[in-house]
Each structure stands twice: as C-alpha cells, then as structure tokens.
Amino acid sequence: GAGVSQSPRYKVAKRGQDVALRCDPISGHVSLFWYQQALGQGPEFLTYFQNEAQLDKSGLPSDRFFAERPEGSVSTLKIQRTQQEDSAVYLCASSLGQGAKQPQHFGDGTRLSIL
C-alpha cells in the first residue's frame, strides 16, 4: 500500500495479558517511530528506529514495553502484563530519511482497550 499500515485497528485485552501491535512502514522508509496517544491528548513519543537499530527508546514508559524491527522494515510493539493505563491509541510513523526535513507519515493507529 501507499501509506503506513497498522494492525489490528482495534484490540481488546484483559488486564495482565500480553499484546503485540504491528506496523508496516512505507516501502523504503528508513526511520520508524512509535507514539502513544491517550484520549483527548496529543501523541507522546515512545521509540525510534533507524533501519533495524533502535536509536531512541527514551519514551517507553516501563520495561513492560518492548519494540523491535529485526529486518529494518516491519516493526512490532509488544506490551507485557497489560494494565488499564495502557489503554490508548498506538501510532506508528515512518520517514524516508533523517532530519526534520523528512516528514513523518502516520498510520491510522491501533486502539488498545484493556479491561
């Protein structure tokens, strides 16, 4: 496809379960980002990859959150032992290269609800 694709669009899990969220970036995009957006708030940065290297994970809220991009394309965000405060929309973005002149293109997000 032409844009960033995320799956699933919606995920409901019980507290304590593990979840995995997938992001397919735009083909050829080197950089990939994950953001968390709580209801009524702006997105907050979680982590950033350049190819397969995770260069910035300063936004991950706890060690229950883990992201990977093993082949430098598709990325997975995993949340272990989910808690209610993890309920949010998780956004993935990709950009062609580096620097602020390369815009970040966002997917439609995965809405995660923890019961």
Next chain:
Amino acid sequence: GNSVTQMEGPVTLSEEAFLTINCTYTATGYPSLFWYVQYPGEGLQLLLKATKADDKGSNKGFEATYRKETTSFHLEKGSVQVSDSAVYFCALMDTGRRALTFGSGTRLQVQP
C-alpha cells in the same frame, strides 16, 4: 524539557471566518515546528512546517510563522470551510532528536 502549549478547544466558527489557533513552545535547542491535522476517521497528516526562525510554512490556505522571540507558531487561515473541521496539533522536533513533541490538540468545528 520540551513542551508545546495549544489553545484549548473546541473552536467553533462559521464558514468563511478567520481562524487563529495559538501555539507556544519550550525547547532546549533550535527546534523545527510543525502543524499536523487529523480529520474525522483519518490518521495524522502533516499540514505545514518551518525549520528556522522567521520561516513561514503554508499549505491549503493555512499559514504559520516561526517566531523565535515569542516562541510561537500560531496557525492562521483567512477563510475557513466546513471541510477544515478537524483536530489540529502543533508539534516540535528539537535539535539532534527525531522525536516529535505534540501539543494536546485543538478541535475546530466549522458550521455552514
């Protein structure tokens, strides 16, 4: 740390009215500034950007000027349309980082 403050919404305007959405920022370096828009049921889209002081970003009739002296990047449009109804996010990217820092968003509702 970095932060972005936007005027709270919702902002309700009649069609063809003038729009201003205020945005101010705090950053440790020399950030690039952005406006993103989220239309109902769609993902975030880049609306415009400015990468240095006094730059003006523009797109689809929207404009914003990077004002370093007032640390502001206010979004303006001379004549809004119903199709402009959306949530608008101001954001910055600080020097040496790739992460975007977003404001909390401002919902715009344009009535016919």
